[in-house]
Amino acid sequence: MSMENKSSQTATLLKVLSYIKKYKLYIILSLVTAAVTVASSLYIPILTGDAIDYIIGPGKVDYSAILKIIIEACVVMGITAISQWIMNTCNNRITFHVVRDIRDEAFKKKIEILPLKYIDANSYGDIVSRVIADTDQFADGLLMGFTQLFTGVLTIVGTLGFMLSINAGITLIVVLITPLSLFVASFIAKHTFSMFKLQSQTRGEQTALIDEMIGNQKVVQAFGYQDDSLARFDVINDKLQHYSLRAIFFSSITNPATRFVNSLVYAGVGIFGAFFAINGRLTVGQLSCFLSYANQYTKPFNEISGVITEIQNAIACAARIFELIEEEPQIPDSDNAITMPAVKGNIDIEHVYFSYVPDRPLIEDFNLKVKPGQRVAIVGPTGCGKTTLINLLMRFYDVNSGTISVDGTSIMNMTRHSLRQNIGMVLQDTWLKAGTIRDNIVMGKPDATDDEVIAAAKASHADSFIKRLPDGYNTWITEDGGSLSQGQKQLLCITRVMLCLPPMLILDEATSSIDTRTELKIQHAFAQMMQGRTSFIVAHRLSTIREADIILVMKDGKIIEQGRHEELLAKGGFYATLYNSQFVQVKQS
The missing domain is CATH 1.20.1560.10 (ABC transporter type 1, transmembrane domain)
Incomplete structure (x- = not known):
């Protein structure tokens, strides 16, 4: 030996x-x-x-x-x-x-x-x-x-x-x-x-x-x-x-x-x-x-x-x-980390650098200012750093250098729990736990009343399919949704956020598994939900982000264009190419 x-x-x-x-x-x-x-x-x-x-x-x-x-x-x-x-x-x-x-x-x-x-x-x-x-x-x-x-x-x-x-x-x-x-x-x-x-x-x-x-x-x-x-x-x-x-x-x-x-x-x-x-x-x-x-x-x-x-x-x-x-745990909250109350949603990102692998840079010198209540859409080709930016905002990963601040306070100086309590998140990948439909909806607000749960489900257009289930809101589902369709699972995840209504929202391809008719209804619900809330929307279907206050066009970890939908189309740059290519494909099909 x-x-x-x-x-x-x-x-x-x-x-x-x-x-x-x-x-x-x-x-x-x-x-x-x-x-x-x-x-x-x-x-x-x-x-x-x-x-x-x-x-x-x-x-x-x-x-x-x-x-x-x-x-x-x-x-x-x-x-x-x-x-x-x-x-x-x-x-x-x-x-x-x-x-x-x-x-x-x-x-x-x-x-x-x-x-x-x-x-x-x-x-x-x-x-x-x-x-x-x-x-x-x-x-x-x-x-x-x-x-x-x-x-x-x-x-x-x-x-x-x-x-x-x-x-x-x-x-x-x-x-x-x-x-x-x-x-x-x-x-x-x-x-x-x-x-x-x-x-x-x-x-x-x-x-x-x-x-x-x-x-x-x-x-x-x-x-x-x-x-x-x-x-x-x-x-x-x-x-x-x-x-x-x-x-x-x-x-x-x-x-x-x-x-x-x-x-x-x-x-x-x-x-x-x-x-x-x-x-x-x-x-x-x-x-x-x-x-x-x-x-x-x-x-x-x-x-x-x-x-x-x-x-x-x-x-x-x-x-x-x-x-x-003995694996190195995530960096703990600092001793003087503050618990953030309900925030306004003012976000400053200054000179942020980040990479998953040290010798392969991804985000370099990223800068962004978002005012409270603004809707920020993030578009770009696969691997450009859209989801990475969301990971950094949520502190799933910490920046290599630079700062991200919410209402003037660096997110490194606030507790992760209070930061995430102020952000509602709907991802393309759904996650449901074994339990009742109600258990899965109230995950972020355990003390919610039945009326609040039903109101949130109606706002997300999930109420109709939930009522058709054997026991309605008390129907037991297995881990990750069991027999529910991908679209139904995503509607439940949207309902979860509708119930909490935090001051900031992140929607990462939130309607990717939902049919077009239902998507139009949910977009309307999202529009109401985003009123007065700072929102980040990651989308591949550019038709869904026309009403955004700012559209960030990312490529290779950098913002190469930003502005409103009409402004970016008028420039005839990378965004215009992406947008027109989608509609050309639709017409050809």
Whole structure:
């Protein structure tokens, strides 16, 4: 194992221990009951040996002494059962409390505050795999570690102590063969960690692909991508098979190798114990006791080797979880960040530079002044920075340099929550949660009355289709809208904003999935909604932005033209070319 792997494992193990130490009482109770379990189970062979010694020969059996031993053995076995139950309960509680804490931290304290650039740069399936599958694998390894590692070590130490009390010579033979078991365990540990880590990473890739294909099944089938997706799946599946087989191979040699060592120990004890018994240095009962201890002594080595394999897998999975937990979070709100009340909507963008990738500039020296209540339309070719500008206004991404101010206050000096409360946003991509239609509409205003919800739905022209649903506003929908059409889902997202009516609006292709007749009605509703509100409208259909107060024409991250619709057409520049090309295409079609 490389030094890098060793240090990585050690670091991961220390992080795991930092979560475990919060449950000290359970750990102490687990250790105490483990010691009781081991001590009582190791006391049984002594009682068995004594019973054998009371059976001297035909007609010479001491029944009264044997009866006492049987009663004592029953009591000891009862103690063993109770202590083992308490130990397992404690171990389960420790394991699942730790796993719960890690999942909570991964989701509540990390995924919710990760910068969008991380979510955009990593597949959703891999993130899901880390939080769900890797955490489950980690839980299995941790539980096995607690259940078998503690008792295994205590059994080894306790067995040696009991054997030394009976005969030091035979105990020495057992101890001399022990390093062979340790060598086997060490060999397996060296070769399993890297394979289990690769297995876990590949499992994440596979989950990501499956998630991607299921989520976009209509597109896959429409474009006949099934064969290509199957080919991609086969490549990843073959990799997973390769890594899994190697990991399983090394872990599978544990059992036969340790059983071989066990047999050597048992044979050594049997042979030398027989000579000792013949010479009168051991009784038959003591020899029986020793043989029992030889089995109990070697068994933990077998279990510990298996545990080590599982722990390797658990540590590899834990490392992936901690990578997510330790990912750099989004820049937190500054200590003196203010909570903005309802704003007027005066926006100043001064000398803003931004790029998603450092060596590929996107927005350069961007400047814009928007007065309260103005409607600003943003047009331009794909990739020119329209949606990027929206991301910067909402602080989904932070500018590399320059400032964006609202009512004279830099958005970097206000809390994200208060900034976003003042902006209503409707995107081309819809998002709905599992719940009722009403739950999805009131997301931004949970205390809204039924009358307010219905009024907002009527304004967005969603009321008519909602009433036709089985339970109206109380109809339950699955994640992302289920059987609702794309247009219906977009109407619900528009209703959500209609209900809140914040002082600023962002409409990013908000009517792209809606039929023309309904769109004309919604445009009228939008016109009413935008009265007195600063609004940013991103649109590809230029016919929808004729009434905008300012039209920004963007190209390569810069504003190349700006003005009203008639002014830009009169210039005969880039906007006029875009506008005329759309209507030429309409006439030709």
